Amino acid sequence: METVKKVSVKQTTHIKRGPDDYAVAGVSYLITGVFALICFIPFFLVVLYSFTPYDLYLKNHFDFFPERLTLDAYRMVIDYGYIWTGYRNTLIITATGTILSMLLLVVTAYPLTRREMKGRKLITALWVFTMFFSGGMIPEYFLMRSLGLLNTRWAMILPGMLGCYNLILMRNYIDGLPDSLEEAATIDGANDLVVLVKIILPLCMPILATLGLFTLVGYWNSYFSAIMYTTKRTMWPLQLVLREIVFEGSAAEMEAAGAADENLTSPFLLRMASIVVATVPIMCVYPFLQKYFMSGLVLGGVKE
C-alpha cells in the first residue's frame, strides 16, 4: 500500500504532462463521474420519494426539497406484520448460514493444503467439477424433499453454504502462509486440529472477514431458494415479502388495512419505503465491505 502511494505521487510530480494526458484525464473524469451518478441517483430518488407526499411527487418528480415531508409510508410499513416475519427469517438464515459457511470453509480448505494428506488432488478435482456441472433444479429439489427440508429455513441455508470459488481462494490463502509456525507447533506435539484452531485460524481472519461479508450479503439478497423450497408464507425471507409488496398487489393490501385508520398513503410511497426498510442493513455493512473487497480478491486460475 505504501509503495503504491509513493508511486502515484511520483507520477504526478516528476513526469511532465502533454496535451494528450489532459485529454485522457478529462475524458476519464467525465465518463466515470457520469456513470457513477447514473448508478447512484436511483437510490437517492427512492429515499427522497419515500418521504415525499404523493401529491407533491405527482406535481414534480425532481423537486429535491419538497415543501412537506411525510412519515406515513414508514408507519404503515412498520405496522405490516410480514415485514417483521421476513426480517426474522432473513436474520436467522443469514447469521446461521454465514457462520456455518465460514466454519465449513476453513475446515474443508485446510486439509487440502497439507501435502501429506492422501487424496487431496482428487477432492480438489471433485470440487472443481462442480463449477461446471450440476444436477440441476429438479434433482436438487428432490434432494431437499427427501431430506425433509422443504418449508424449513435449512433449505435456504444449506444449498449455498460452500462453493468451489471460495474454497479455492481460501486454500490458496492458507497455502501462502509461512510453514514455519505450523512446523514449530507440530514439533511441540500439537495435533492438526490444534494447529488449525490456534495458529491457522487467527492468521485467516482477513480473508474470513472478506468472504464472510460476501456470504452474508449473498444470503441476505437471495430469493431463489426461497421460491424453490418454501410454500408457507411464515417461512418467507424478507426479499420475498419485499417482492410481493413491490411487484404485486400487497401494497394495495397494506393500504386497505391502513384505510381503517383513515391514513391513506399511495402504494408508490409504500413501495419506496419498503425498499428503504429492507435495504438499511446492507447499507450498514457496505462501508466494511468496501474496506475489505480490494484486499486479496484477485482472480487467478484454478490451477495450483
Next chain:
Amino acid sequence: MAQNMAVINKPKTSLAKHLYKNRWLYLMCIPGLAFLIIFKYIPMYGVIMAFQDFSFKKGIFGSSFNNFAHFKQLFNSGKFWNVFTNSIVLSMLKLLINFPIPILLALLLNELRVKWFKKVTQTFLYLPHFMSWIVLGGIVNNFLSMNDGVINDLIVMLGGQKINFLGSNEWFRFVIIATNIWKEAGWGTIIYLAALSSISPDLYEAATVDGANRWQKIRHITLPGIASTVVITLVLQIGGLMNNGFEQIYLFQNDLNIQVSEVFEIYTYKIGIVSGRYSYSTAVGLFKNVIGTILIFSTNRITKKLGGATLF
C-alpha cells in the same frame, strides 16, 4: 532384532500408521466431503431421471428407462427452441455489451488522480452490486411505470412518447441488459483494477523517457498487462453462455414479453416445479448443463492453443 522386525512390518502397517498419525486431518475432511457428496453429487446422480418415465411411487431405482423419449420430444418442440434462442440471444448481448464495459471503465478509473473523486466514484459504482435483484428490480419497475414512473415522465417532458418498457417484447432485452450494466459493470472493474495495479510503474516511466505517447503506452504496456485477466474472464463468460440466472429475469417476465423472456432457468422451473413434469424438466436442465460444460472446456482449450492464459 527388534529394529529389523519394525522395518519388515512397516509396509504392512504404514497406511494405518499414516491414517492414525494424520487422523485429525482426515477427520476434518468429513464435513466438507459429506457436503460435497450430499449437495453436489447426489443431485448429479439424479439426472438419471431425464432418461426415465419417473414416478414418485417407484423412485429413481424403480422407474423405467424410456429410450431418450424426453430428448426426442424436446428437440421436436418449438417451445424448447424458443427458450434456447432467447437464452443465447440474451447472453450473446451480454457478451458483446456487458463484457467490455468493465474493462473500459477500469482503464478510465485507473487514470483518475484526485483521490476523493476516485473514492466517491468507486463507492457509487460498486453499490448496486450489493443490492438484491428484488430491490433493483423494484426500483426499475416503479421508475419505468407507465402511470407515474420518473423515466416515462422525463421522456414526455423532453417531448417524447411514453414507452411501455416492461410490457413489450421489443424493450425487454434492453431492460435486462441495462439493469445488468447498472448492477455489475462497476463491480466488474475490480479484477481489472487489481491487474492494472500490478503493472510496474517503471515500465511507464521508461516508456516516457523513450518518448512514447499516451496511446503507445496504453497499447504496449497497459493492455498486455491486463490481457490474461481479460482472457480468463472471457473463458468464464463463454462457459456461461447458457446461463442467464433466475433472479433477474423472473422479476421482469410477464405475459406481454414472454415471447422473448422465457429462458432456460425459468422454463425448467415452470415445467418442473410448477407443472410437475419432473423428468422432462430434468432433461432440459441436463441439455443446458452439457452444452455449458462443452463450451467452457473448448474455450479453455482454444486459449491454451493460442498460448494465452488458461483457467485450468
